[in-house]
Amino acid sequence: MTTLARWNPFRSVARLDPTAGFDEFFRGLAARPLWRELEAAPDMRIDVSEDDGAFHVKADIPGVSKDDIEVSVEGSQVAIGAEVKRETQKKENRKDLCTERYCGQVFRSFTLPAEVDSAKAEAHYENGVLTLDLPKKANGSSRRIAVN
Incomplete structure (x- = not known):
């Protein structure tokens, strides 16, 4: 790979x-x-592994609601996008000394060595880690995947 x-x-x-x-x-x-x-702006760190029947992707996206994650698969192209939100409510008599937490959008796109069966693809998000199970297919098609 x-x-x-x-x-x-x-x-x-x-x-x-x-x-x-x-x-x-x-x-x-x-x-x-x-x-x-x-x-x-944080990088979206990913791990991609492969077995005989599928590709397995793990992406670190901490601090994001699963409703703010978008995953799409078209052929062998995988795109992951997320919107990181941060509360901006300030309390009286407090000033920021250091603010390193990011808010905005993160996006990652990559190509796999074989096409993916998007009809059987699954996505799960738990504890800040998005897990994708992407079965291999000879003839790929485009489909949006719901994150569970």
Whole structure:
């Protein structure tokens, strides 16, 4: 099976930052470099495995309601999207010192080595992990999958 890798052009810039240790020491006292803020959006981490009859995908999507997850399969192309929501209610006499929790949309798309039988595909979401069971098929078709 082909190895899946997500490329982020800003990671290499952050790795080359010679003041990274110094920055971490004074994180709460000064503004962070712009390229670190660009990495604030979380990656959707996935594991893909295969057996004789199906592909099995696990995707980490913490803090999301199952109603806010959208999965679609077309042939061998799989797309997973989710909307991460965060309450913005502030209490009196409190100010934010650090806010790293992300809100917005996350999306991941990848191609499997064989077509998927979308009529038999299943999706389950529990404890922040989306699990997809995608049976293999010679002739694929497009279908939206409901998340249980």
